Amino acid sequence: MISSEESLDDARELQLFNWHCANIEYSTATDIHNLSARNWALDDENAFDGDHCLLKTGYCALAEHLAQGLDIRLNSKVKLVEHGKDGAQAACKVTLEDGQTLSSDVVVLTVPLGVLKKNDITFYPQLPRWKQAAIDKLGFGVLNKVVLAFDKIFWQRATPKGKYIGYASERKGQFYLFIDITDCTSKPTLLALISGSMATELEVTPDE
Numbered sequence: 001m002i003s004s005e006e007s008l009d010d011a012r013e014l015q016l017f018n019w020h021c022a023n024i025e026y027s028t029a030t031d032i033h034n035l036s037a038r039n040w041a042l043d044d045e046n047a048f049d050g051d052h053c054l055l056k057t058g059y060c061a062l063a064e065h066l067a068q069g070l071d072i073r074l075n076s077k078v079k080l081v082e083h084g085k086d087g088a089q090a091a092c093k094v095t096l097e098d099g100q101t102l103s104s105d106v107v108v109l110t111v112p113l114g115v116l117k118k119n120d121i122t123f124y125p126q127l128p129r130w131k132q133a134a135i136d137k138l139g140f141g142v143l144n145k146v147v148l149a150f151d152k153i154f155w156q157r158a159t160p161k162g163k164y165i166g167y168a169s170e171r172k173g174q175f176y177l178f179i180d181i182t183d184c185t186s187k188p189t190l191l192a193l194i195s196g197s198m199a200t201e202l203e204v205t206p207d208e
């Protein structure tokens, strides 16, 4: 049983240990020492069943399909959400940056957590304390992907079901997993994953 990194003397053993840490850091977008040992995988039971899939035309295809027939307004930044008012009029009012207002029975808000943390949107009345506490306490992090396209395949093709090529890198999280997406792109392509603090480091590394 491995209890800590310090007990791993063998460099290769440490790299393998770090590979598994990187794999957890990939799904949680933070370094492993920030995670709760008991609750880090809490989302697993709520995940969709089935295999991982890659949409050949990108995720946009889903959004475009769902958007059919809907009144979608782009470049419409929400500044104020008034909610929970009773009476004959619509219960919610949304005010956009340009002053326009929209009325509705309900508001489903799906802005990123960072927008809520920055208080970019004002709520009236204020959000309940328990909800604000959740916004304040929840965190988010960085996961990086690098797409590498080649003229020809030089790696051993994985089986049709398993397109993953693990790599026990010297530094934890650095290109720790490659996914062969050649079948989706129709040209030799690997998708490299970078997790944990390596992902954050890569954010400020120039593309060159």
Ligand SMILES: Cc1cc2nc3c(=O)[nH]c(=O)nc-3n(C[C@H](O)[C@H](O)[C@H](O)COP(=O)(O)OP(=O)(O)OC[C@H]3O[C@@H](n4cnc5c(N)ncnc54)[C@H](O)[C@@H]3O)c2cc1C
Residues within 6 Å of the ligand: 076, 077, 078, 079, 110, 111, 112, 115, 120, 121, 143, 144, 145
């Ligand atoms: C590198 C990387 C790789 C990923 N890979 C995968 C993957 O392979 N598979 C997968 O399933 N998921 C993946 N994800 C996660 C996935 O991209 C996100 O979970 C998903 O995009 C979140 O969608 P969302 O609608 O909640 O938020 P977002 O896509 O962030 O949408 C929020 C929207 O709110 C808008 N907004 C913000 N502020 C306001 C405002 N004041 N008024 C109005 N609108 C506002 C923004 O413009 C944005 O359009 C990846 C994420 C990253 C970073």
